[in-house]
Amino acid sequence: MSPPLIEARQVTRILPGEVPVTLVADINLAIGAREFIAITGPSGSGKSSLLYLLGLLDLPTRGDVLIDGRSTTAMTEDERAEMRLSRLGFVFQFHFLLPEFSITENVALPMRALGRLSARGITQRAEELLASLGLADHLRKTPDKLSGGQRQRVAVARALANDPPVILADEPTGSLDTAATAQVFGILRDLVIMRGKTVVAVTHDLNLAAQMQRRVHIVDGRLADDAQAQPPVR
Ligand SMILES: Nc1ncnc2c1ncn2[C@@H]1O[C@H](COP(=O)(O)OP(=O)(O)OP(=O)(O)O)[C@@H](O)[C@H]1O
Secondary structure (H helix, E strand, O other): OOOOOEEEEEEEEEEOOOOOEEEEEEEEEEEOOOOEEEEEOOOOOOHHHHHHHHOOOOOOOEEEEEEOOEEOOOOOHHHHHHHHHHHEEEEOOOOOOOOOOOHHHHHHHHHHHHOOOOHHHHHHHHHHHHHHOOOHHHOOOOHHHOOHHHHHHHHHHHHHOOOOOEEEEEOOOOOOOHHHHHHHHHHHHHHHHOOOOEEEEEOOOHHHHHOOOEEEEEEOOEEEEEEEOOOOOO
16 A cells, blocks of 8 residues: 555644744644645644645654655755655745746746756646646736736646645635635645645635545644545545
């Protein structure tokens, strides 16, 4: 059997200082293929901190995060960066697109960084990804020419650039209106259903979380509940 895509083992993150702050404590979590997971919990409970640890954007103080069964705490920062680029995609609340580049160039950047495709192949894939998310008419535009929902779709395309099995999203609909929220949420769900991705999303929105297959609830930095919906998402 293949190992989980991501596995947290006893993950604890403490910010050092005169008064140390525990962000997350003793988290055990295994994330498999084709899962649609909400990370929920009160404000300040550690949801984003956990997502950053799962995404190798932060390092645990104790414990380990395994990607494809491989321990990452003992890796060099270069090895972790390669793992992030090839195995994980990120979508944040604020899109973090580079304003001076076209959306095609924004989506091309992670592919350039990984260096596995030719320049031509990279542009072609960026355009195909954007077109598959309904942005074919906007390929040469810079992000400021698009709506919030469109920008978030570009961020999804960028997250998919290197075809990672997992997309990690931090409040991906947090700055969108109702219509754009429904659209971006639908896109994330389709990543699971149509493209076989695993999507892990931090959300305040309990209505969205209720539509997801699994809900991981965090309280005071600890895993308080891990519930699977029956039947699974379709
Ligand atoms: N760099 C930091 N320095 C000090 N405290 C921090 C830092 N990062 C996070 N915290 C605190 O750690 C706790 C967990 O933060 P985190 O952002 O993970 O929670 P969250 O559940 O995602 O919150 P929210 O729902 O409000 O975004 C919060 O109380 C936060 O204020």
